[in-house]
Amino acid sequence: MEVFTAQLINAIALGSIYALLVIGFNLLLVVGGIFPFAYSHIVVLSMYMCWIVLRITGDNLILGILAGILSGTALSLITEPIFRPLAKRGAVLSSFIVAMAISMIITDIMSKRIHGGVVISFPLTLQGKEALITFGIATITAGHIATIAGSIIAGIGFFYLLYRTRQGRAFRAMGQSPFAARLLGIPIVKTSIFAYMIAGFLGGISSILLAMSLGSASAVLGDNLALKVMAVALFAGLGNIGGGLVAAMVLGLAEGMALAYLPGEWYQAISFGMIMVIIMIKPKGLFGAMA
Amino acid sequence: MVRNNILKIENLHVSYGPVRALRGISLEVYEGEIVVLIGANGAGKTSLVESILGITPAESGRIIFMGEDITQKKTEHIVASGICLIPEGRGILPLMSVMENLQLGAHHYKGDISEDLNIIYKSFPVLKERTKQMAGTLSGGEQQILSIARGLMSRPKLMMMDEPSLGLAPVLVKELFEIIVNLNKAGYTILLSEQNARKALQCGHRGYVFETGNIVLSGKSGDLEKDIRVQHAYIGSAL
Ligand SMILES: Nc1ncnc2c1ncn2[C@@H]1O[C@H](COP(=O)(O)OP(=O)(O)OP(=O)(O)O)[C@@H](O)[C@H]1O
Numbered sequence: 001m002e003v004f005t006a007q008l009i010n011a012i013a014l015g016s017i018y019a020l021l022v023i024g025f026n027l028l029l030v031v032g033g034i035f036p037f038a039y040s041h042i043v044v045l046s047m048y049m050c051w052i053v054l055r056i057t058g059d060n061l062i063l064g065i066l067a068g069i070l071s072g073t074a075l076s077l078i079t080e081p082i083f084r085p086l087a088k089r090g091a092v093l094s095s096f097i098v099a100m101a102i103s104m105i106i107t108d109i110m111s112k113r114i115h116g117g118v119v120i121s122f123p124l125t126l127q128g129k130e131a132l133i134t135f136g137i138a139t140i141t142a143g144h145i146a147t148i149a150g151s152i153i154a155g156i157g158f159f160y161l162l163y164r165t166r167q168g169r170a171f172r173a174m175g176q177s178p179f180a181a182r183l184l185g186i187p188i189v190k191t192s193i194f195a196y197m198i199a200g201f202l203g204g205i206s207s208i209l210l211a212m213s214l215g216s217a218s219a220v221l222g223d224n225l226a227l228k229v230m231a232v233a234l235f236a237g238l239g240n241i242g243g244g245l246v247a248a249m250v251l252g253l254a255e256g257m258a259l260a261y262l263p264g265e266w267y268q269a270i271s272f273g274m275i276m277v278i279i280m281i282k283p284k285g286l287f288g289a290m291a
Numbered sequence: 292m293v294r295n296n297i298l299k300i301e302n303l304h305v306s307y308g309p310v311r312a313l314r315g316i317s318l319e320v321y322e323g324e325i326v327v328l329i330g331a332n333g334a335g336k337t338s339l340v341e342s343i344l345g346i347t348p349a350e351s352g353r354i355i356f357m358g359e360d361i362t363q364k365k366t367e368h369i370v371a372s373g374i375c376l377i378p379e380g381r382g383i384l385p386l387m388s389v390m391e392n393l394q395l396g397a398h399h400y401k402g403d404i405s406e407d408l409n410i411i412y413k414s415f416p417v418l419k420e421r422t423k424q425m426a427g428t429l430s431g432g433e434q435q436i437l438s439i440a441r442g443l444m445s446r447p448k449l450m451m452m453d454e455p456s457l458g459l460a461p462v463l464v465k466e467l468f469e470i471i472v473n474l475n476k477a478g479y480t481i482l483l484s485e486q487n488a489r490k491a492l493q494c495g496h497r498g499y500v501f502e503t504g505n506i507v508l509s510g511k512s513g514d515l516e517k518d519i520r521v522q523h524a525y526i527g528s529a530l
């Protein structure tokens with residue numbers, strides 16, 4: 001029972017970070033009109049930026065966190081002009097290929113140019129490992145609470161923006177019908193840039209939460225996360241933002257439980273196997289594509 | 292009474308790659324008019340209204356709206372300056388509520404729009420009843436009304452409607468043309484593209500007949516209706 005509780009807490013923390021990543025991914029997919037494979041790589045590169053600033057400033061947490069959030073936002077914005085002509089033509093498949101190229105460049109930078117390609121570790125003060133609540137061997141740490149609370153606040157903020165503001169209405173209109181959005185006088189380019197900014201900001205927050213819960217990062221983390229985010233988005237139905245949240249939690253839980261009760265590295269096979277089955281029986285994903 | 296010129300198009304060319312959709316169109320719309328565009332499938336009616344709104348770029352020629360050259364302007368500026376399009380196929384946002392669709396009509400306007408909404412709900416009670424309903428679940432006729440109402444939310448000086456009667460049952464078509472005439476009486480200037488030439492000419496003041504990207508005939512609605520060529524080519528035995 002204690003192992004279960006301990007894993008459950010980890011799983012919820014991880015699932016809530018996946019959820020944030022999937023929100024950003026779907027926002028770029030739906031509003032930006034591209035297949036943002038490199039989104040997770042940008043998040044991991046932001047973890048590296050946070051780490052560099054922590055090193056330079058002697059573990060100044062505030063500056064480190066700011067560095068992660070700002071670089072997530074900035075890096076996402078930088079990719080917007082690259083994708084703009086593709087989005088204009090509706091060339092989603094080409095955007096996938098361009099995004100893969102970007103992801104390879106980012107992975108190369110992380111594996112060759114930063115810290116000699118060695119795994120980077122975040123200071124314990126950022127990870128917040130001190131136990132706040134303990135039951136037997138199961139503990140809830142400050143890091144867990146910060147991760148879960150951070151994701152929930154960011155998620156609520158995003159949904160408020162999406163469903164309660166003029167800007168969010170424009171986002172959804174562009175997702176449902178770019179043509180109708182255009183003829184209604186919604187400024188397509190401006191709205192799209194704003195979507196990249198929001199996705200990048202959420203990505204920046206995710207980078208900090210990942211640094212807290214994983215404690216380290218390496219160059220392969222980008223590919224690893226990108227596959228998961230893509231799989232979760234497909235699992236929920238591409239572009240289905242609410243569904244993505246649920247699916248991300250399911251993946252987090254499945255991984256956490258597989259990790260606790262199955263030997264070795266089976267957790268990846270279990271979670272991806274589950275996703276494969278869903279996509280085979282429901283090609284539009286569990287909740288249907290939003291379109 | 293001298294009427295103000297609202298829209299003036301001079302020698303407009305529009306192409307999609309090798310397809311020459313408009314080959315030198317010139318026309319004018321005056322304040323308070325209903326001007327009808329008629330023509331068979333592929334004649335270029337949609338291309339014209341979409342290029343006026345800046346969705347399809349003009350290759351050459353000029354589009355002048357209320358004295359301002361809008362040929363190279365962005366759609367968002369053109370909408371804000373007072374042109375709206377009720378597009379072919381209605382263009383409603385199916386997964387958003389009726390209210391949100393209406394709010395999007397006034398997207399460029401940052402102030403309070405509750406008074407505009409009240410006026411719309413008063414004129415179209417069916418929309419008030421369904422304000423929270425997803426627009427995609429409305430009937431075809433209701434969706435057409437929503438599309439027109441959404442256009443009105445933009446406070447247009449020129450309303451362009453692209454084949455609004457398409458796919459509607461005959462009684463609804465009759466109702467639709469009544470709405471159009473009433474809007475015109477309320478002061479709206481309307482540019483109406485229609486394949487339903489007889490009905491459109493009956494409610495319009497003037498008309499232009501399109502054929503493969505050219506205007507082949509133009510004049511007062513009544514005269515056009517009588518014109519034997521129009522009858523033959525576009526109205527058929529219906530007249
Ligand atoms: N996106 C496009 N790409 C290529 N050709 C196009 C495109 N849109 C329209 N065309 C072509 O331009 C010409 C004019 O088309 P348009 O849609 O303006 O005609 P229309 O008068 O509105 O016809 P309908 O009554 O069928 O709606 C046609 O030959 C059409 O095939």
Ligand SMILES: [Mg+2]
Nearest residue numbers: 336337338379
């Ligand atoms: Mg047409």
